[in-house]
Amino acid sequence: MSEPSPTRPKRRGRLIRFAAALLVLCGVAAYLVVQYVTGGGGARGCKVVPASGHGSSYEFTPEQAENAATIAAVGTGRGMPRRAVAIALATSLQESGLLNIEHGDRDSLGLFQQRPSQGWGTERQIMDPAYAAGMFYAHLAKVPDYPDLPLTVAAQRVQRSGYPEAYAKHEPDATLLAAALTGYAAATLTCDGRPRHAAPATGPQAVRDALVRDFGRDALQETGAEVGGAPVPSPSPSPSVTATAHGRTVTVAVSGSAKPDAAGRPERERGWQLAQWAVANSSALHIERVSYAGREWSVGGTSDQWRTVRSDGAGGAQSSAQAVRIVTGQ
Template identity: 50%
Template sequence: MSETDRPRPRRRRPFRKAVGLAVLLAVIGYFLVQRASNSGPAYCTASATGAGTAGAGTVQTYEMTHEQAANAATIAAVGISKGLPDRAVTIALATAMQESALRNLDHGDRDSLGLFQQRPSQGWGTPQQIMDPVYSAGIFYDRLAEIKGYTRLPLTVAAQKVQLSGFPQAYAKHEPDAAVLTAAFGENGIPASLACSGPAPAAGDPEKVRAELARAFGKEAREALGAGRAGAAAGRSKPAGTVSEAEVGLRLKEGGGPAEARRGRAMAHWAVARSKELGIVRVSYDGSSWVAGRDGGAWRGKGGEGGRKGGAGDPHDAAPGEVRIFVARATAH
């Protein structure tokens, strides 16, 4: 066969690659649009700049489901209510990430249960107690606090002294993400936040929000609730059968310093993390606000309605030293 008679090779592969790339970009774009519009799957993101051992300008993020965010918020709240340092919160969060992936499991190895996979047979409490995230976090912190110098120990060593795990080194890989969550829920001096996307939740019960705040944050939350605003949210009245908002307000102690600022930040982000299950549709604190189902779930500066035009002087804005939580409620017919 002569050279001129040889069949020429087909050159379709570059075209196929281009089509494949275009399809992939279209799929990625679709999911990004879904997230930005709050119509896609609900999720929460913690972000922090310079958390843990990261460099001062390093931005870190950790993404999770609403369920995981709610459990992380409870773990952080209990640590703060006990007056423990951020290091204790990071150790607790990293431990729960490894043991349960921040899910309140009703099963595990042998009789292990809950967020920390604690065992009733080993003196951690009854199954009912261990399945209560507030209780399980509390007893974890109590045992951690008994370890002399735990804040100076490597995280794996401190966690292992509490858990007695068969795989103690496994905790280490969760430390960076746990540090991001710790920063979001209350660490002072680090730019951080927690935001949750998804559609606005159905109606909730403001009294349940009050009760859950008191359970997680203890005496200080009860005092802040007693001093805070309460009642129907300010704004236009709505016709019967539509959803209105009821306020759960908290007033922080005047002159409380960094500890009180830490608590206020934790309460505000706790409310966002538990928004889906408790029917929370709006949170305002420290010059910023979060509104369920808007702006991709991000916090926005003053101006109300996610910083939209005409929002100056919005009646939902929080004054200095306040945390304002708004719960969806269906008005009577």
């Protein structure tokens, strides 16, 4: 019987080292591709910081920011409190990572992984973020005393998930996001504003269309959806979507009345919700500057903060006190 060749272990060792080196090279190549696509620096694109200046911040992508802003807008448009928005955001963070995905367990789809076979709507409806969020809130509103329940319990009574405890881990981030995206925490959300690849139509008309989509239209009423056998009621049209455009600027009026809106929020919170909604949508809609209440965000060197600005006469005073000004790149 011949003895084993001493070259075989060496050859096997070289093959293992070669395979390991190849994996490392593939990893480096993938990293470089991601850095090229995202602009490098490991930046997620958008960031929310605590209003107090203390505590953890939350970084996410422009696509996630857009979806989160839609979830918040749909909630406040239906008179839901900030706690409901936090519950919805935590649910979407767990179910889809705030991404409008076209797959999931069995026939689950979208931001909340809702299932057509379980009566949540058609596939096309569920893939509409505003519709999906509206359906979530409609079911949440039927949960008795949901604002006083632990977040994971309230979310589970809507979702009927196989992993109900999973929602709890997202509560801190969802609470931070809800404070910014309902306008409760002013000037806390920023984005780098870099245009997304294959971005949809842009310009003032696209901004107005997006405002109506998120704030001024009840997607459930429009599509005839029902919850528990009863039509979902349509909220009153929001005065916050009364927008006018001049050139590249969209001016979104905030009610001049001090009277709270359907969600019980004062005017200033409504204004900050609109302003930070615009920043969250800056990449998709090519928004270059947003100003409200004497503060301004702009693409570029100051995109990571809201800076203080002076009013520019009568028009500037109105923009600062009673309206949100959104300037697009087209």
